[in-house]
Amino acid sequence: MFSKAIVRRPCHCLIHGLTTSNLGHPDYKKALEQHHAYVNALETCGLEVLVLEADENFPDSTFVEDTALLTPHCAIITNPGAPTRKGEIHKMKKVVSRFYSVIEEIKGPGTIEAGDIMKVGSHYYIGLSGRTNEKGAHQVIDILNKYGMSGSTIKVEKVLHLKTGTTYLENNNLLVSGEFINQPQFSHLNRIEIPDDESYAVNCIWINNKVIIAAGFPITKQKIMDLGYTVIETDMSEFQKLDGGLTCLSLRF
Numbered sequence: 001m002f003s004k005a006i007v008r009r010p011c012h013c014l015i016h017g018l019t020t021s022n023l024g025h026p027d028y029k030k031a032l033e034q035h036h037a038y039v040n041a042l043e044t045c046g047l048e049v050l051v052l053e054a055d056e057n058f059p060d061s062t063f064v065e066d067t068a069l070l071t072p073h074c075a076i077i078t079n080p081g082a083p084t085r086k087g088e089i090h091k092m093k094k095v096v097s098r099f100y101s102v103i104e105e106i107k108g109p110g111t112i113e114a115g116d117i118m119k120v121g122s123h124y125y126i127g128l129s130g131r132t133n134e135k136g137a138h139q140v141i142d143i144l145n146k147y148g149m150s151g152s153t154i155k156v157e158k159v160l161h162l163k164t165g166t167t168y169l170e171n172n173n174l175l176v177s178g179e180f181i182n183q184p185q186f187s188h189l190n191r192i193e194i195p196d197d198e199s200y201a202v203n204c205i206w207i208n209n210k211v212i213i214a215a216g217f218p219i220t221k222q223k224i225m226d227l228g229y230t231v232i233e234t235d236m237s238e239f240q241k242l243d244g245g246l247t248c249l250s251l252r253f
Contacts (some may be wrong), residue, residue, distance in 0.1 A: 001046055002045075004049075004253055007062075015028055017060045041232050046208050052095065052123045061085075069117055070253040075102065081113055112137060112213070116128075119168065126140060159179070165178050167247065203248075221233065
């Protein structure tokens with residue numbers, strides 16, 4: 001169960017954030033409105049949300065998930081693979097230190113963004129992507145092992161982050177799309193396949209038996225409801241333009 005979340009308001013230079021999409025530039029005013037609705041959704045799930053001020057030095061800084069991994073036993077400050085995002089971790093370390101007395105850090109040349117890390121029980125699957133390399137992943141695994149947790153790596157070949165294509169909904173339920181549908185490491189889980197035309201909706205958030213999903217994906221919504229979860233929809237169109245999903249916008253613990 002989660003009780004808290006950390007988010008950061010989008011900055012004006014959000015419109016210049018990193019992206020591989022061809023969906024156009026985000027509308028800043030609309031992004032602010034969507035972010036506010038996102039915070040409301042977190043609060044509806046029972047979370048106390050710390051909203052950090054926008055940081056105009058870093059266009060992608062609203063995607064706070066990539067800067068830290070918050071585990072039950074320690075916080076791990078990452079080392080983002082995108083050069084323009086590396087500076088985000090310094091402020092996040094100060095914020096995280098309000099809640100965690102044990103903080104570990106990933107050192108270069110290891111790189112990792114927590115959008116590539118998916119927790120299933122006490123095991124953490126780590127995607128090896130364009131942003132996360134083997135040295136970074138193995139540093140994380142060593143830290144996890146130190147505190148009685150475990151980790152393993154999975155190749156990410158076609159999407160930005162591991163959690164772009166798969167997310168865990170607890171209760172043994174895993175949403176999968178594309179390259180992760182037949183991933184052997186997930187064979188013990190109840191895999192719910194999401195069609196390619198709704199693959200964006202795979203990135204959703206389980207919070208205290210509710211699931212927040214991107215609005216506008218009826219097949220995914222129905223599949224999640226069929227599993228017995230309460231579903232909350234929120235519009236993510238402006239963040240989708242920046243390859244950002246629901247998990248990206250918060251640190252939950």
